[in-house]
Amino acid sequence: MQKLSFLNEQISIPANELYLPAPDEMQLEAILQTAMSSPDHGELTPFRFLVIQGEALTELSEVFKQAAIERGADDLTILKQQKKPLRSPMIITVIAKITDNPSIPEVEQILCAGVAAQHIQLACRSLDFGSIWLTGDNCYDIFVYQALGLEINERIIGFIYVGTPDETNHKKNRSDAKKVTRFWKTSQHTDFAI
Numbered sequence: 001m002q003k004l005s006f007l008n009e010q011i012s013i014p015a016n017e018l019y020l021p022a023p024d025e026m027q028l029e030a031i032l033q034t035a036m037s038s039p040d041h042g043e044l045t046p047f048r049f050l051v052i053q054g055e056a057l058t059e060l061s062e063v064f065k066q067a068a069i070e071r072g073a074d075d076l077t078i079l080k081q082q083k084k085p086l087r088s089p090m091i092i093t094v095i096a097k098i099t100d101n102p103s104i105p106e107v108e109q110i111l112c113a114g115v116a117a118q119h120i121q122l123a124c125r126s127l128d129f130g131s132i133w134l135t136g137d138n139c140y141d142i143f144v145y146q147a148l149g150l151e152i153n154e155r156i157i158g159f160i161y162v163g164t165p166d167e168t169n170h171k172k173n174r175s176d177a178k179k180v181t182r183f184w185k186t187s188q189h190t191d192f193a194i
């Protein structure tokens with residue numbers, strides 16, 4: 001049971017509380033490798049990653065700014081969007097690659113990409129990095145998709161901001177799983193057996 005505490009203590013760190021250093025090349029490779037054990041129906045590997053760091057973050061900030069302008073955003077929103085990528089030293093963009101498949105629906109492929117993203121978050125923390133999975137308007141914006149070179153069958157499912165937290169002691173109270181669990185048997189539903 002003790003081993004489960006690693007999962008129970010998983011926590012997201014706000015993007016503006018993630019500092020240098022970001023994972024180095026070897027650490028990044030190890031982190032991304034954990035995503036490859038996401039449960040993958042049909043072994044489609046329905047995801048890929050775009051790692052954005054250093055000067056590329058400034059380039060992404062221009063992309064977010066332009067996208068906000070294209071969306072007709074007001075000046076304050078444009079500025080906020082422009083600043084977003086500059087909060088953390090690394091962003092791992094998780095992209096779902098949807099293949100037309102008669103037995104593996106789109107939702108399963110997106111879920112597989114989602115689990116890959118969560119593996120990345122857990123792997124980051126196991127190496128003492130912090131992370132947060134963010135979406136927002138840029139995740140669904142055609143201008144951003146074009147700038148990042150997405151294909152027609154691809155969707156950004158999240159920007160995972162990564163860096164070093166100022167402290168490793170972040171904690172959060174989680175609600176009780178028993179509240180959302182019933183045991184099903186024919187038409188009888190019973191509460192969690194305590």
Ligand SMILES: Cc1cc2nc3c(=O)[nH]c(=O)nc-3n(C[C@H](O)[C@H](O)[C@H](O)COP(=O)(O)O)c2cc1C
Pocket residue numbers: 010011012013132133134135136157158172
């Ligand atoms: C698909 C997805 C998209 C998310 N998008 C956002 C977002 O745009 N903004 C945000 O504040 N949190 C977003 N979150 C939630 C954060 O990643 C994080 O879970 C939340 O801040 C709660 O922190 P916790 O993970 O420590 O419970 C998203 C989570 C998921 C799974």
